[in-house]
Amino acid sequence: MGASIQINGITHQFSPKGEVVLQDLMMDIGAGSNIALIGESGCGKSTLLHMLAGLLIPSEGCVKINGRQVTRAHPEWNMMFQRPGLYPWLNVRQNVALGLQFTGQTQNLKGRIDEMLELVGLRDRSEARIQDLSGGQQQRVALARSLAVEPQMILLDEPFSALDAFTRRNLQLEVSSIARDKGITLVLVTHDIDEALNMGERVVVMGRNPGTFRSIMDIDLSFPRNPMHPAFTEIREDLMDRFRASVETPADSETTGHTSQTPDPKEIANG
Amino acid sequence: MTATTTTPATAGGVEIGHYARRISENLGYPLLGLAILLGFWWLGGYLIASNPSTQAFSAFAPESALPRAWELLWSGTLWDTVHPSLSRIGLGLFWATLVAVPVGILVGSLPVMQKITSFPFQLLRMVSPLAWMPIAVLAFETWDGAIVFLLFMASVWPILFSTAFAVQRIDPMYFKVARNFGASPLASLRRLVIPAVAPDILAGFRLALGIAWVVLVPAEYLGVTSGLGYAINDARDILAYDLLAALVLVIGVIGYVLDAIVVALIRYVGWQGT
Numbered sequence: 138m139g140a141s142i143q144i145n146g147i148t149h150q151f152s153p154k155g156e157v158v159l160q161d162l163m164m165d166i167g168a169g170s171n172i173a174l175i176g177e178s179g180c181g182k183s184t185l186l187h188m189l190a191g192l193l194i195p196s197e198g199c200v201k202i203n204g205r206q207v208t209r210a211h212p213e214w215n216m217m218f219q220r221p222g223l224y225p226w227l228n229v230r231q232n233v234a235l236g237l238q239f240t241g242q243t244q245n246l247k248g249r250i251d252e253m254l255e256l257v258g259l260r261d262r263s264e265a266r267i268q269d270l271s272g273g274q275q276q277r278v279a280l281a282r283s284l285a286v287e288p289q290m291i292l293l294d295e296p297f298s299a300l301d302a303f304t305r306r307n308l309q310l311e312v313s314s315i316a317r318d319k320g321i322t323l324v325l326v327t328h329d330i331d332e333a334l335n336m337g338e339r340v341v342v343m344g345r346n347p348g349t350f351r352s353i354m355d356i357d358l359s360f361p362r363n364p365m366h367p368a369f370t371e372i373r374e375d376l377m378d379r380f381r382a383s384v385e386t387p388a389d390s391e392t393t394g395h396t397s398q399t400p401d402p403k404e405i406a407n408g
Numbered sequence: 409m410t411a412t413t414t415t416p417a418t419a420g421g422v423e424i425g426h427y428a429r430r431i432s433e434n435l436g437y438p439l440l441g442l443a444i445l446l447g448f449w450w451l452g453g454y455l456i457a458s459n460p461s462t463q464a465f466s467a468f469a470p471e472s473a474l475p476r477a478w479e480l481l482w483s484g485t486l487w488d489t490v491h492p493s494l495s496r497i498g499l500g501l502f503w504a505t506l507v508a509v510p511v512g513i514l515v516g517s518l519p520v521m522q523k524i525t526s527f528p529f530q531l532l533r534m535v536s537p538l539a540w541m542p543i544a545v546l547a548f549e550t551w552d553g554a555i556v557f558l559l560f561m562a563s564v565w566p567i568l569f570s571t572a573f574a575v576q577r578i579d580p581m582y583f584k585v586a587r588n589f590g591a592s593p594l595a596s597l598r599r600l601v602i603p604a605v606a607p608d609i610l611a612g613f614r615l616a617l618g619i620a621w622v623v624l625v626p627a628e629y630l631g632v633t634s635g636l637g638y639a640i641n642d643a644r645d646i647l648a649y650d651l652l653a654a655l656v657l658v659i660g661v662i663g664y665v666l667d668a669i670v671v672a673l674i675r676y677v678g679w680q681g682t
């Protein structure tokens with residue numbers, strides 16, 4: 138069900154003589170896995186995500202999804218942004234229907250919309266105007282809109298960063314569990330290390346000038362994760378160090394870590 | 409005891425006071441404005457009547473014009489006068505909308521089109537619609553056609569400009585969402601662009617209607633033998649100043665009603681605002 142992603146030697150410049158924004162990126166993301174990308178502002182996270190979505194073509198290298206090179210946007214590879222981008226002239230249901238209508242999947246529209254609204258807990262607000270929803274509810278509508286088209290992959294660009302801590306945490310847990318239930322491949326860009334650790338099976342630390350993968354860390358903690366658990370705290374410290382290193386050291390002296398530093402995962406499952 | 413019996417009465421009094429205030433706010437001010445206008449009209453009529461050199465026009469005053477308007481309303485001939493005017497303005501606006509909306513969308517979505525058309529469109533827009541009259545008369549076989557063309561020239565610009573401007577202001581995020589779902593250009597047009605700019609199209613339409621309605625009367629002075637403009641000209645020729653004033657009143661009222669209809673429509677399709 139989920140898509141496998143291959144990032145295949147991507148280097149990118151926005152203009153032929155411009156600065157190199159991304160350099161020699163290489164990574165395989167297995168079908169159905171959840172990846173979190175963190176890194177300093179301007180290191181090219183959004184740029185990379187747009188490439189995975191087919192909204193931007195790299196100047197060198199390519200993205201392959203399920204083994205096929207990406208050349209354009211595709212409804213099964215869905216991107217969610219920091220702003221939900223809901224259409225204010227449509228109500229909640231109509232917004233959820235939008236993806237299906239754009240992709241021409243209009244059979245059993247009503248049933249699918251109801252199912253999605255149920256899933257994100259907005260069944261009772263289905264006729265509401267977008268302007269009358271809270272930020273968190275709006276992001277839920279956007280999530281329902283994305284899920285309705287049964288995507289193989291969801292790309293999230295800081296989708297929760299404008300929300301309060303409580304709503305953010307709830308949505309992190311929900312999105313993460315929905316994605317695992319449905320086997321959807323998830324790539325999340327975030328500024329928030331806790332968010333990365335709440336949702337990612339693997340956390341990738343990027344550095345800037347040019348943007349590279351500095352450190353790739355597999356997180357062997359079971360879901361739902363408990364931020365209070367000592368193992369979580371320990372991994373967070375480690376990740377913080379790597380993040381700091383990515384900010385401080387220039388790209389040339391990078392040391393790409395591939396190891397996972399995890400204490401006994403079984404123990405954490407019960408924590 | 410007395411206290412309990414007076415309480416509902418007081419509450420009722422407050423209630424009535426509240427409604428009175430709302431009615432006076434919704435209706436009182438417009439009525440006051442109307443009364444002032446009537447006062448000026450009456451004053452104008454009085455001045456005309458008291459000056460020997462203008463005395464002949466004294467029927468222009470409300471005392472004679474208002475009864476005449478009343479008579480006009482119930483005589484059944486009013487519709488014969490109004491109908492041709494309405495159909496001309498309807499046709500003019502119809503063609504203007506048909507041309508202005510697609511062109512406006514094109515200009516708004518393609519920066520190149522915007523650059524190319526900006527100068528000529530601004531230039532044409534500044535030409536008084538009535539200045540096209542000689543050309544219109546040459547180009548159209550009938551006077552009716554010429555008048556519709558003038559109304560078209562008067563109303564096409566506001567619709568075109570407000571459509572183009574609205575398209576440019578659409579949140580780029582909305583396009584990103586559409587592209588993300590692989591929406592075809594046609595689907596984006598139907599589900600994104602048109603609903604996004606519909607309120608602005610109507611706002612442009614409202615401006616256009618206002619201009620066209622103003623242009624209509626002088627346009628109907630020429631050639632045609634029907635319509636409000638013709639009727640005004642005719643009333644002047646037969647020195648029926650009370651009829652002339654009554655027609656001016658009719659023009660104002662119809663213009664107001666047409667505008668109110670469009671305003672209601674704008675409210676209906678409007679999605680902007682909290």
Ligand SMILES: Nc1ncnc2c1ncn2[C@@H]1O[C@H](COP(=O)(O)OP(=O)(O)OP(=O)(O)O)[C@@H](O)[C@H]1O
Binds near residue numbers: 151179180182
């Ligand atoms: N369309 C563009 N044209 C030119 N340069 C761009 C464009 N988009 C992004 N950049 C540049 O590419 C670099 C990476 O930008 P990007 O938005 O991918 O960073 P980011 O990691 O997502 O940052 P943030 O965390 O602040 O969102 C930045 O230096 C930015 O200025």
Ligand SMILES: [Mg+2]
Binds near residue numbers: 182183184294
């Ligand atoms: Mg970004």
